[in-house]
Amino acid sequence: MSVGVGGVLSRISELRGQLGLKPLETDPTTTGTVTTKPGVSGDNSFASMLAGATDNPAATTAGGGTSGNDVVAAAKKYLGTPYVFGSTDPGKGLDCSGLVQRTYGDLGIQLPRNSWQQAKAGQPVASMADAKPGDILAFDAPVDHVGIYLGNNQMIAAPKPGDHVKIQKVYETPTHIRRVVTDSADSAAVAAQNMASVRPAALSGSGSLAGVPYGDLFAKAGAKYGISPKLLAAVAKVESGYNPNAVSKVGARGLMQLMPTTAKGLGVGNAFDPEQAIFGGAKLLAHNLREFKSLPLALAAYNAGGGAVKKYGGIPPFAETQAYVPKVQKALAALGG
Structure with missing residues (x-):
């Protein structure tokens, strides 16, 4: 399946991130123009690579009664939004990780920008049999795509350039399943753990x-x-x-x-x-x-x-x-x- 230039650039960015190298980011003023992220020094020391590999990177979980169904409802607001690589502005379009970040952000939950980082947010889920609505599904190794699970083997995602945010089948077994919110009584404990360890x-x-x-x-x-x-x-x-x-x-x-x-x-x-x-x-x-x-x-x-x-x-x-x-x-x- 062809993903075009945008998809290639996205994959390069994900690979660099997995290797601990300085990430490539889109210039916010020019869609599709790739630049190094402003303010990132390019320090590829062992310490910085180790920091990038820690679990729950830069994710603040809201808790406070937010449920997986709330996440699903928030994501569905963006159905039909065009896929635009590097965009987090639904007025212009969204890419896969932009959709995930924006959806959780609407609920007051801060997630990191890139899909490989989102694949480390929250808590791990063992398998699709244990997945619940609102969980983040991440694909491939290194991770190059994410979506939000809806239940019944369906997810909402921004698939690729030329497409749009839509509901689709979970087309293959995810390499990572992450739960950022929980409907259970321990939601406050999960939130406190994430917030204490991250920020x-x-x-x-x-x-x-x-x-x-x-x-x-x-x-x-x-x-x-x-x-x-x-x-x-x-x-x-x-x-x-x-x-x-x-x-x-x-x-x-x-x-x-x-x-x-x-x-x-x-x-x-x-x-x-x-x-x-x-x-x-x-x-x-x-x-x-x-x-x-x-x-x-x-x-x-x-x-x-x-x-x-x-x-x-x-x-x-x-x-x-x-x-x-x-x-x-x-x-x-x-x-x-």
Whole structure:
């Protein structure tokens, strides 16, 4: 089966990654143009190769009630999206690993970019007999393709150049099956294990959250409710500019701009107290992510209310909310989220 130039370049990138060499990445401004990844030094020392071979690379698992069926529902939103090598923007197209990363990202779960890295995320599943909806299926050695299992020997994937995101049979036995979310009672334990082993700096308020006001509180609240500390920080940045005493013209208060009735329902006695506000905001965002199974919709619900999102079947047509969602996403990207 011919995969074209894009497929060849993808395979080269995967092979280099497996060997611990500096990866090839697509230039984000020119689809199909291959460059070395900016900021990667080309250090091929044993230490760097060993770091690249560790399990659970750069994967933050949301937990917090997210299930495999939630992953499937999030993936199905992209059915029909054209395959575009190197793209993670569904407005332009998605490649196989871009689809997987974007799907989990919509649920607040951060996965690495490349398919060979995604084949190490989460926890291993022994065989297809044990696979569940939402599991990541990876193919070939070295890995050069990934999809999301739907059940009944079907998966959703972005197969190849000239094709599109679609549902297809699992055409061969995967070389790796990985479970990033679980429906069982130990989901919180799995999430804690992944987060502790992969991003201790972020959880302690240092590293990527160094210099961010209230970074330790964002980390603690994120760990408690199973969502990204960076997401909480991004919301606070947009809502109040990290001002714990902020009051909006409609009466929203504090760092996370909670309305008095909302704060009360969340158990927040004093919305001007940074710790109470952040934990209240984290609780609300975690609820929104579980309910709407989409980061943009969860943010829209945070701004306009869940009722408005349900009424309009998506981001409500309010100018404020339409502007709010991309603002938070931009702030999250600026934090490296």
